[in-house]
Each structure stands twice: as structure tokens, then as C-alpha cells.
Amino acid sequence: MAAATASRSGLRSALPLLAPAYLWMTVAIFLPLSAMVFFSFMTELPLSGKPWAFTLGNYAAFFSQSLYLTLLLASLRLGLEVTLWCIVIGYPAAYVLAKVLKGRSREAIFLLVILPFWSNGLVRIFSWAMVLREGGILDTALNAVLPFKINIDLMYSYPAVIIGLVHSYVPYMVLTCYLTLQAIDDSLIEAGRSLGASRLQVLKRVIIPLSMPGLVAGAALIFVPVVGSFMEPRILGGRTGTFYGTVIEDQFVAVFNWPLGAALSFILLAVVLVILAVASPVLKRAA
Amino acid sequence: MRMPDLTALLTATAVFTSALAFAAKADDVHVLNWKGYGTDEPWAVAAFEKATGNKVINDFFNSEQEMLTKIRTNPGLYDVVMINAAFNDQAMDGKLIQPIDTSKLPNYADISKDKAGSPMLVHDGKVYGVPWVWGLTALAINDKSFDKPPTSIAEMWDAAHKGRVVIRDDAVEAIQFGAIATGQNINDIKDMDAVKAKLTSLMPQIKTFWSSENDWNQMVASNQIDIGTYWSGSADRAKTHFKLPVSLVVPQEGAVAWLDAFSIPVGAKNVAGAEAFINYMIDPKFYVEWVTKVGAPVSANTKAVEALPEDAFNRKVMGDPEVAKRIQFQAPITDAQREAYLALWQQLKVDVK
Numbered sequence: 001m002a003a004a005t006a007s008r009s010g011l012r013s014a015l016p017l018l019a020p021a022y023l024w025m026t027v028a029i030f031l032p033l034s035a036m037v038f039f040s041f042m043t044e045l046p047l048s049g050k051p052w053a054f055t056l057g058n059y060a061a062f063f064s065q066s067l068y069l070t071l072l073l074a075s076l077r078l079g080l081e082v083t084l085w086c087i088v089i090g091y092p093a094a095y096v097l098a099k100v101l102k103g104r105s106r107e108a109i110f111l112l113v114i115l116p117f118w119s120n121g122l123v124r125i126f127s128w129a130m131v132l133r134e135g136g137i138l139d140t141a142l143n144a145v146l147p148f149k150i151n152i153d154l155m156y157s158y159p160a161v162i163i164g165l166v167h168s169y170v171p172y173m174v175l176t177c178y179l180t181l182q183a184i185d186d187s188l189i190e191a192g193r194s195l196g197a198s199r200l201q202v203l204k205r206v207i208i209p210l211s212m213p214g215l216v217a218g219a220a221l222i223f224v225p226v227v228g229s230f231m232e233p234r235i236l237g238g239r240t241g242t243f244y245g246t247v248i249e250d251q252f253v254a255v256f257n258w259p260l261g262a263a264l265s266f267i268l269l270a271v272v273l274v275i276l277a278v279a280s281p282v283l284k285r286a287a
Numbered sequence: 288m289r290m291p292d293l294t295a296l297l298t299a300t301a302v303f304t305s306a307l308a309f310a311a312k313a314d315d316v317h318v319l320n321w322k323g324y325g326t327d328e329p330w331a332v333a334a335f336e337k338a339t340g341n342k343v344i345n346d347f348f349n350s351e352q353e354m355l356t357k358i359r360t361n362p363g364l365y366d367v368v369m370i371n372a373a374f375n376d377q378a379m380d381g382k383l384i385q386p387i388d389t390s391k392l393p394n395y396a397d398i399s400k401d402k403a404g405s406p407m408l409v410h411d412g413k414v415y416g417v418p419w420v421w422g423l424t425a426l427a428i429n430d431k432s433f434d435k436p437p438t439s440i441a442e443m444w445d446a447a448h449k450g451r452v453v454i455r456d457d458a459v460e461a462i463q464f465g466a467i468a469t470g471q472n473i474n475d476i477k478d479m480d481a482v483k484a485k486l487t488s489l490m491p492q493i494k495t496f497w498s499s500e501n502d503w504n505q506m507v508a509s510n511q512i513d514i515g516t517y518w519s520g521s522a523d524r525a526k527t528h529f530k531l532p533v534s535l536v537v538p539q540e541g542a543v544a545w546l547d548a549f550s551i552p553v554g555a556k557n558v559a560g561a562e563a564f565i566n567y568m569i570d571p572k573f574y575v576e577w578v579t580k581v582g583a584p585v586s587a588n589t590k591a592v593e594a595l596p597e598d599a600f601n602r603k604v605m606g607d608p609e610v611a612k613r614i615q616f617q618a619p620i621t622d623a624q625r626e627a628y629l630a631l632w633q634q635l636k637v638d639v640k
Binding site: 024044065067070071074124133134135137154156234237238240241242247250253255256257 | 326348350352353356363457458490494495496498509510511583625626630631634636637640
């Protein structure tokens with residue numbers, strides 16, 4: 001009895017603290033998302049004023065054409081590649097930040113890592129366009145330094161999309177890995193070393209396992225938005241820049257077919273959730 | 288909640304929010320158009336407001352479908368809406384626009400007879416759209432890449448330009464371009480397989496799909512492209528305003544022409560203001576200033592075009608009777624056709640990946 005009262009009063013006192021967040025989630029996320037679920041089962045958008053009915057046709061459209069599946073696989077591959085590059089670039093950077101640098105220099109480098117967050121994403125992508133194109137900044141700079149003539153035109157290609165996306169998302173990896181890496185007690189590393197482990201063994205047996213939660217969180221934070229990305233592929237990808245996200249965007253913007261666009265989005269959501277669910281036991285064991 | 292209630296609620300919410308956003312005043316003129324397309328030029332708005340005492344409030348759309356939805360869900364909000372003639376039917380069928388009393392528009396008499404009488408704009412003798420400007424989706428070239436301008440659309444397929452060709456990322460435009468390249472009527476494409484085959488062979492030539500004027504101009508400025516589809520007004524703007532080495536080519540096979548017109552939505556609160564605004568928009572004085580300061584498509588008003596200098600692009604090239612013979616005006620397209628075109632276009636884009 002006493003325990004029940006205590007827990008109820010605990011909830012009551014917590015309510016004012018919880019209410020704003022839950023209210024915001026309901027209004028800003030749950031309602032629009034459920035409206036989209038609803039739209040995805042309709043033949044016409046009710047706003048368009050035309051007669052409409054319920055249908056599964058929008059979901060069937062995904063399976064009736066090989067186009068959507070091809071694009072979905074291409075987007076998943078893009079997500080994996082970008083995540084991989086973010087780990088390759090982000091993890092060592094996070095390690096240096098957490099374990100090598102101290103004081104002022106750490107603050108300075110940290111600032112450089114999060115600086116891209118303060119600029120608009122579109123501006124970043126357009127600046128890449130200036131760097132990557134033929135006769136652009138990279139091409140000109142390399143030819144000014146190198147004794148032989150090379151021709152660099154990365155613009156409108158798959159590598160350009162990867163570069164743009166990795167640049168946009170690598171700070172997530174650095175931040176999440178930094179948090180777990182700096183929480184590792186230095187004495188654990190010293191203990192490993194004093195017991196005869198090589199640097200590589202310490203990295204493999206102590207540091208990576210202990211920082212795994214950060215790696216996993218960073219990978220999930222990057223993989224999910226990259227699979228649905230449309231702005232970077234459209235601007236940097238040229239004729240190779242058609243991905244699942246750009247097709248969804250076309251449905252919303254070009255032909256105003258919200259029901260099909262919504263259905264395609266939820267199929268993507270389902271696929272991503274399945275991937276995360278399948279991966280989670282493996283990742284949990286690793287973590 | 289029952290379903291019709293939900294529809295009503297959604298509509299009501301949309302109406303309510305827009306009503307809140309623009310509590311309309313009697314002398315406001317609410318205009319709906321593409322962004323950066325004449326009606327929102329600050330000098331034009333200022334001149335119109337000074338002359339008539341009306342206040343112009345611009346709102347924009349990103350696709351024709353969005354425009355139709357905006358009029359449907361905000362009855363009474365807009366006074367003037369710019370509708371591509373190919374969509375006028377759809378707007379009239381949906382009872383979204385009302386007949387216009389052209390006697391209130393002194394400049395209407397100067398609109399060329401074929402445009403004013405277009406069956407796309409006049410239904411049962413009533414005028415549902417006032418022709419404003421027209422233009423072409425043709426080819427434009429980078430002058431640095433050609434000694435003399437090409438005359439045929441086949442130039443796009445020339446191996447010499449591989450990787451230096453652009454086309455707009457728009458399904459309808461791409462398919463109609465393919466129809467012209469295969470010698471078909473853009474409004475009645477009989478052999479879609481031929482169009483598909485023709486466009487498939489074009490895809491490896493493409494550098495990128497452009498979506499805005501700025502894309503096109505930047506690629507020419509950095510000498511990355513030789514040739515591509517472009518709008519006549521934009522090519523003129525690139526040449527005169529941005530001083531870029533761009534020339535428009537109307538190929539011998541033909542080009543797609545479009546006509547933009549102004550309409551007044553059903554329930555407009557300020558019809559008199561709307562009439563005054565439309566009249567101002569088709570006035571030669573506005574048009575000459577628009578062409579000189581910014582660059583524009585061709586006015587439907589013959590007096591306005593005559594007010595341009597002899598050698599002006601919009602008078603010399605676009606007014607050439609030889610050009611007039613080659614062009615095909617876009618007719619209305621059904622939603623089903625539009626979706627089929629998009630599916631084909633997306634397939635072509637995926638196949639080239």
C-alpha cells in the first residue's frame with residue numbers, strides 16, 4: 001500500500017517534467033506521421049478534393065516494378081559505404097581527441113569537428129560542387145602543385161555523393177565515439193600494456209570492445225538518414241544520382257502523388273527497422 | 288472518427304491556418320505564381336501599388352499540382368493565379384476559376400488573336416485565362432563549343448559531346464523532347480517505345496539533369512557542358528543579363544511551346560484589384576522593363592513585343608514566322624499520363640546508373 005502510494009506520487013511529481021516532451025512528440029511527430037500512414041492507403045489525397053478510397057495499391061506499386069527495389073538496394077549500399085567511411089575517418093579522430101589531446105588543443109580540434117554543424121547543409125553541398133568539378137578548386141590546386149598534368153572531375157559521380165555525405169555525417173561518429181572513448185579508464189589500458197599486451201592487442205581487446213556502444217550508436221545515426229537522403233545525390237550525383245530518396249521526393253514535389261510517396265517512405269522505414277532488428281543481437285553481443 | 292469528418296477536419300485546418308496567416312483586407316491582391324517569375328519583381332509591385340493603391344501579396348507554388356491544391360484548399364484567398372494554359376481545363380472543370388470580364392482589361396485587345404482565342408483558355412465563349420507570356424523548351428548551346436550553331440536536335444546524340452549534354456529533370460519535358468526527336472506529335476504520342484529507345488540512347492551522353500536556371504548557367508560559366516535542353520526566356524536571360532556564351536537553337540525538328548495565362552479563382556475577394564493587376568502584367572510598359580532588367584519569355588501582347596528593340600531576341604528569333612511553323616504548343620495532360628511519364632522517366636534514370 002505504502003509502496004503503491006509512493007510510486008503514484010513519484011509519477012505525479014514527474015508529470016510536469018515529462019508532459020512537455022510527450023506533448024511535443026505527440027503534436028510534432030506522432031500526428032503528422034500517422035496522417036502519412038493514413039495517406040499511404042488512399043487512392044487520392046483528400047486535400048485535392050477528388051473522390052478517394054482505401055487501397056493497398058501504393059504498396060503494391062513497390063513490388064510491381066523492379067525499379068523501386070533496385071533503387072532501395074542502391075540506397076542501402078550507399079548507406080553502408082558512407083557509414084563505413086565515417087567509421088574509418090571518425091573513429092581515429094575520436095580516439096585522438098579522447099586519449100591523446102588535452103586542454104586547449106582538444107577544445108580547438110573539437111570545435112573544428114562540430115563546426116560543419118553550424119553551417120547550412122545545402123551550403124556545404126554547393127561548396128563541394130565548387131571543389132570537385134573539373135577546373136574546380138581541387139583540380140586547380142593539385143595541378144598547381146604536381147609536376148605532371150592530371151584531370152580531376154569528380155563532380156556528378158558516385159564518389160562525389162559519398163564524399164558529400166561522409167562530410168555531412170562524420171561528426172556524428174566522432175561525437176558518439178568520443179563520448180565512449182573518453183569514459184574508458186586509462187588504467188585499464190595501462191594494465192593491459194603492463195601485462196604484456198601489444199598496442200594492437202590493447203586496441204582489439206580493450207579499447208574497441210569498450211567503445212562499441214558509441215560505434216553502434218554512431219553507425220545507426222548515420223545509416224538511417226543516409227539511406228533516405230535525396231538532396232546530396234541530386235546535386236552531386238548527376239546522372240548517377242537517382243536513389244530511393246530522390247524518387248520519394250519526386251512523388252511529393254513533381255507529381256504531387258503523396259499517397260505513393262508516403263507508401264514508399266514507410267516501406268523504407270520497415271526495411272530499416274528490420275535491418276536494425278536483425279543486427280541488434282549481433283551488435284549487443286559485440287557491445 | 289468517421290472518414291468524411293477527417294477530410295473535413297483536414298480541409299478546415301488548412302483553411303483556418305491560411306485564414307489566420309493572411310487576414311485579407313479589401314484592397315489586397317493575393318497573387319499565386321512561380322517564385323521569381325515577374326509578379327514578384329519588387330519594382331513592378333511598387334509601381335502597381337503606387338498606381339492603383341492595391342497592395343500585392345505574393346504566394347508561390349513548386350508544381351502545377353501544388354498550385355491546384357492551394358486554390359482548392361484556400362477558397363477566397365487568392366485573387367490572381369498564374370496557370371499554364373495546359374492546366375486551365377483542369378482548373379475550370381474543378382470549378383476553381385471564374386470567367387473574366389475582358390472589357391475591364393484595356394490591354395486585352397492587343398493580345399494576339401491566336402493566343403486570346405486559344406481553346407485551352409476560352410470555354411463556351413467565356414474567357415477563363417488571359418494569355419500573359421509564352422516560350423519554348425528548345426536547345427541552348429555553349430558558344431565556346433561550336434563554330435556555327437547546330438540546326439538539328441541530333442546534335443544531342445553526337446558522340447563528340449559525350450558527357451557534356453544536359454537535360455532537365457522533368458518527366459513531361461523529357462518525354463515530349465523524345466517525341467520531337469522521333470518526329471511525333473507531342474500531344475499525341477503514338478509510338479512510346481520509339482521515344483523510350485531514343486531517350487535510352489541519349490542517357491550515356493548526359494552529364495547531369497538540371498533543375499534550375501542557376502544549374503544551367505553555372506555549368507556554362509565553368510565550361511562543363513556543350514548543349515542541352517533549355518527554356519527560351521532563360522537562355523535570353525543568361526545571354527543578356529548574365530553575359531554568358533549561350534545561344535538558343537530552335538532545331539529544325541521542332542520545339543515544345545507553352546503558354547502561361549492569368550486566371551481569377553472562384554470566390555476571389557478583390558476581383559477589381561485582380562483585373563487591374565492582370566492588365567498591368569500584360570501592359571507593354573511592364574513587359575519592356577521586365578525584359579530589359581531581368582529577361583523574360585515572349586509577351587502574348589503584340590504591342591508589348593513591338594515595343595522591344597528590332598533586334599531583341601524575343602522579337603527577332605521568337606517572332607520569326609519560320610520558328611512559328613516548327614513549334615508545337617503543349618496541350619492538357621491527364622494525371623494518369625503524367626504518372627506514366629514519370630514512371631518511364633524514372634526507369635530511364637535507373638537504367639543508366
